[in-house]
Amino acid sequence: MKSISIFWFRRDLRLEDNTALNKALAQNSNVLPLFIFDDQIVLDLPNDDARISFIYKNLQKIDGRLKEYGSSLLCLKGDPLHVWKELLKEHHIKNVYVNKDYEPYARQRDEQVEHLLKEHNVAFFSFKDQVIHEEHEVLKNDGTPYTVFTPYKNKWLSVYHPQKPSPLVAPQNLRQETERFPSIAEFGFTESKIIVRDYNLAIVEDYHEKRDFPDVDATSYLSPHLRFGTVSIRTIIKELNDRNKTFLSELIWREFFMQILFHFPDVVTHNFKRKYDGITWLNNDEHFAKWCQGKTGYPMVDAGMRQLNTSGYMHNRVRMITAGFLCKHLLIDWRWGEAYFAKKLLDFELASNNGNWQWAAGTGCDAAPYFRVFNPIEQLKKFDNKGVYVKKWIPELNTLDYPNPIVEHKFARKRALETYKIGIEA
Numbered sequence: 001m002k003s004i005s006i007f008w009f010r011r012d013l014r015l016e017d018n019t020a021l022n023k024a025l026a027q028n029s030n031v032l033p034l035f036i037f038d039d040q041i042v043l044d045l046p047n048d049d050a051r052i053s054f055i056y057k058n059l060q061k062i063d064g065r066l067k068e069y070g071s072s073l074l075c076l077k078g079d080p081l082h083v084w085k086e087l088l089k090e091h092h093i094k095n096v097y098v099n100k101d102y103e104p105y106a107r108q109r110d111e112q113v114e115h116l117l118k119e120h121n122v123a124f125f126s127f128k129d130q131v132i133h134e135e136h137e138v139l140k141n142d143g144t145p146y147t148v149f150t151p152y153k154n155k156w157l158s159v160y161h162p163q164k165p166s167p168l169v170a171p172q173n174l175r176q177e178t179e180r181f182p183s184i185a186e187f188g189f190t191e192s193k194i195i196v197r198d199y200n201l202a203i204v205e206d207y208h209e210k211r212d213f214p215d216v217d218a219t220s221y222l223s224p225h226l227r228f229g230t231v232s233i234r235t236i237i238k239e240l241n242d243r244n245k246t247f248l249s250e251l252i253w254r255e256f257f258m259q260i261l262f263h264f265p266d267v268v269t270h271n272f273k274r275k276y277d278g279i280t281w282l283n284n285d286e287h288f289a290k291w292c293q294g295k296t297g298y299p300m301v302d303a304g305m306r307q308l309n310t311s312g313y314m315h316n317r318v319r320m321i322t323a324g325f326l327c328k329h330l331l332i333d334w335r336w337g338e339a340y341f342a343k344k345l346l347d348f349e350l351a352s353n354n355g356n357w358q359w360a361a362g363t364g365c366d367a368a369p370y371f372r373v374f375n376p377i378e379q380l381k382k383f384d385n386k387g388v389y390v391k392k393w394i395p396e397l398n399t400l401d402y403p404n405p406i407v408e409h410k411f412a413r414k415r416a417l418e419t420y421k422i423g424i425e426a
């Protein structure tokens with residue numbers, strides 16, 4: 001049996017500037033590209049999940065490109081450890097290459113796979129690819145992680161050197177065998193109606209001025225692309241070409257939360273600041289359902305939730321307003337909102353979602369202070385003063401069909417402040 005090396009795609013769904021793929025091709029011949037729909041993840045999702053459709057389409061694209069080189073993508077579905085056991089039986093595998101994934105589940109999965117491969121004398125190589133700086137590359141002078149954004153950002157910038165994106169190298173080293181690419185139905189999925197937009201960096205010139213207005217199309221829609229790696233972070237920073245510091249800063253927030261999750265994995269289930277553990281959440285099911293459906297009677301909150309439910313996207317300003325409203329006005333545990341966003345967001349990423357939810361709840365690192373309670377009516381006046389955004393998503397606004405507010409703002413604000421205060425002192 002001719003030996004092969006395997007490159008395993010995960011959240012790096014591209015051929016260009018793919019660090020581990022290039023390493024695999026530069027150091028080996030007969031490289032088999034592989035993707036596994038991971039049952040541990042996909043079995044919890046509906047069959048027509050928009051993210052699965054997006055992944056599938058990108059895999060199809062990759063397979064098409066690989067076929068131009070006389071190769072193809074092996075696409076499987078199952079529990080990764082089980083799939084690897086089968087692959088070891090079917091092939092003589094020499095080396096396996098991956099790009100690192102820093103989420104707790106992914107780290108555990110990779111450790112298990114690496115262990116299995118080592119038992120079979122297969123070398124496992126993993127590379128930094130998803131970020132500019134990984135968790136150990138931006139630390140305080142005493143070697144501990146940053147928990148406040150601005151000093152993290154300053155250090156990040158001070159250790160940054162431009163990295164040139166690299167095109168696909170040595171495609172002749174791909175395994176020269178083509179296989180038919182399965183249909184989406186063969187994996188048990190159906191295509192979603194929700195489409196992921198292309199990203200758009202033409203907006204960066206006036207990003208800092210327009211990014212907070214949800215009725216203006218002034219953000220990049222980059223997040224699902226970074227999430228699934230359809231473009232590399234190095235390519236984006238090169239395209240950005242120093243044109244907008246605010247935009248770069250947002251990209252650094254992404255890495256800030258990734259390193260927080262890496263160093264403090266307890267944030268997945270706990271408040272980053274434990275002094276908030278004493279908050280008594282009301283967790284009213286009916287209120288939660290109304291928030292999810294966009295029927296709270298607060299247009300900015302409702303428009304955001306309906307945008308999320310319909311399109312899998314919500315503007316960042318509105319994410320902050322809807323999240324703050326759930327935690328403060330309704331006194332519902334941020335973990336409920338976080339889980340709902342995780343189900344719906346095309347760009348769902350554990351680190352950013354958790355970090356931003358804890359920010360909104362006031363429980364996170366470098367969070368908004370708990371006594372800062374967004375007024376959803378003022379936010380509407382400030383960021384959508386002509387009501388263009390809210391009318392787009394709430395056709396029955398200004399009619400009798402639109403509900404009255406489920407909670408009065410002043411009352412809710414006072415209740416939140418008291419509950420948080422008691423919680424902290426408990």
Ligand SMILES: Cc1cc2nc3c(=O)[nH]c(=O)nc-3n(C[C@H](O)[C@H](O)[C@H](O)COP(=O)(O)OP(=O)(O)OC[C@H]3O[C@@H](n4cnc5c(N)ncnc54)[C@H](O)[C@@H]3O)c2cc1C
Nearest residue numbers: 219220221222223250254316319323347348349352353356
């Ligand atoms: C409650 C809440 C939950 C969120 N959940 C997620 C999530 O699951 N996944 C996710 O990628 N972002 C999340 N964000 C951050 C932010 O809202 C989105 O990244 C952004 O709206 C995506 O749209 P865009 O690509 O057009 O953003 P742009 O404004 O064009 O920003 C460019 C890129 O910078 C990064 N970025 C921007 N803002 C943030 C931020 N606050 N934190 C981290 N990275 C940021 C993203 O990679 C984004 O694609 C959340 C924010 C809030 C308030």
